Amino acid sequence: MRIDVLTIFPQYLAPLELSLIGKAQRDGLLDVRVHDLREFAHDRHRTVDDTPYGGGAGMVMKPEPWAAALDALVAPAKGSAVAVASASASATPLLIVPGPAGRPFTQAFAAELATRPWLAFACGRYEGIDERVYEYAADDLGLRVEVVSLGDYVLNGGEVAVLAMVEAIARLVPGVVGNAESLVEESHSDGLLEYPVYTKPASWRGRDVPPVLLGGDHGRIAAWRRERSIERTVARRPDLLPAAALTGLPSDDVEG
Ligand SMILES: Nc1ccccc1-c1cnco1
Numbered sequence: 132m133r134i135d136v137l138t139i140f141p142q143y144l145a146p147l148e149l150s151l152i153g154k155a156q157r158d159g160l161l162d163v164r165v166h167d168l169r170e171f172a173h174d175r176h177r178t179v180d181d182t183p184y185g186g187g188a189g190m191v192m193k194p195e196p197w198a199a200a201l202d203a204l205v206a207p208a209k210g211s212a213v214a215v216a217s218a219s220a221s222a223t224p225l226l227i228v229p230g231p232a233g234r235p236f237t238q239a240f241a242a243e244l245a246t247r248p249w250l251a252f253a254c255g256r257y258e259g260i261d262e263r264v265y266e267y268a269a270d271d272l273g274l275r276v277e278v279v280s281l282g283d284y285v286l287n288g289g290e291v292a293v294l295a296m297v298e299a300i301a302r303l304v305p306g307v308v309g310n311a312e313s314l315v316e317e318s319h320s321d322g323l324l325e326y327p328v329y330t331k332p333a334s335w336r337g338r339d340v341p342p343v344l345l346g347g348d349h350g351r352i353a354a355w356r357r358e359r360s361i362e363r364t365v366a367r368r369p370d371l372l373p374a375a376a377l378t379g380l381p382s383d384d385v386e387g
Contacts, residue, residue: 132247132304133162135224136293137200138254139179141165143290147297155307163297171199180257189258197253197264201226204251205272224251226274229292230259231285233278236296238319240279244296245303252296254289322375324368326359 136144144165147153155161169177172195180190205223225247234240244250251274253260268274281292302308318325329340343355364371 132160132245132301133224133249134164134297134301135204135249135251136163136165136254136297137168137197137204137252138165138288138290138293139168139256140254140288140290141167143254143288144293146294151307152298152301155301155304158306160304160306161301166200166204168196168200171203172196173199183258187258191258192255192260192264194261194264194267197260198267201251201253201264201268201272201274205274221248223272223274224249226251226253226268226276227296228253228255228260228265228276228278229281229286229289229296230255230278231280231283233280236279236281236292236299238299241296241299242303244300250300252289252293254293256288319371321360322371323360324363324371326356326363 136147138144144163147163147165148156152161152163156163168179172179172193178193179196180192183189183191225244227244227250229252253264265276265278269276279292279296281295286292303314305311308314314320329344333340333345341355343351346352361377364375
């Protein structure tokens with residue numbers, strides 16, 4: 132998977148060189164390219180923002196640098212001999228723009244994005260990006276554009292959201308997470324929140340690990356874990372329950 136990030140703060144994306152994502156790049160599973168938007172601002176001061184038409188506080192990101200950056204991103208791929216010849220290669224990326232007015236970013240959406248060969252992230256700042264950039268990307272460059280929100284809160288820019296999304300997406304790319312089994316039982320993988328986990332020592336400051344987990348009966352352990360997941364989801368995220376295919380509701384016959 133190729134991942135491009137357009138930002139005025141490329142250093143913000145330095146963490147993508149670390150840990151799992153960094154290793155995946157070194158292993159050739161990910162090709163992450165961070166681009167400084169100011170390199171596409173061609174006036175003397177490399178201006179990327181200006182005051183909003185219609186008045187109001189703050190600044191809006193100018194369309195010209197974004198259009199130049201997007202052109203540079205997709206032009207080489209569009210129509211190039213390589214792209215045309217290898218039908219499997221995606222000639223254009225899916226453009227993801229983090230924003231508070233976007234569709235919710237969910238595990239299901241991350242899984243969909245993890246199947247894409249090429250993603251591009253546009254990090255807005257200030258009061259946002261001139262609306263004509265979204266139109267240009269879709270209408271002139273033929274890109275699918277998705278505005279995506281991490282939640283109902285306000286950030287200063289898209290970079291932090293991109294770090295979160297890239298981690299959530301990249302870890303689902305085959306080979307990135309060493310033990311794919313660990314992806315199976317996670318929060319949201321079955322529509323529920325994950326069960327509580329324990330490790331050694333079995334007794335710690337007067338608190339014991341639930342005996343069922345020490346017994347080795349995998350059926351009883353699975354049932355206990357399912358009950359704890361449902362309990363936790365009811366307590367913390369009841370909104371998830373309607374979509375979760377609930378079987379094996381909590382019963383009293385499995386002690387903790
Ligand atoms: N508030 C923001 C400002 C700029 C870019 C993204 C966001 C965002 C993303 N998810 C929630 O907020």
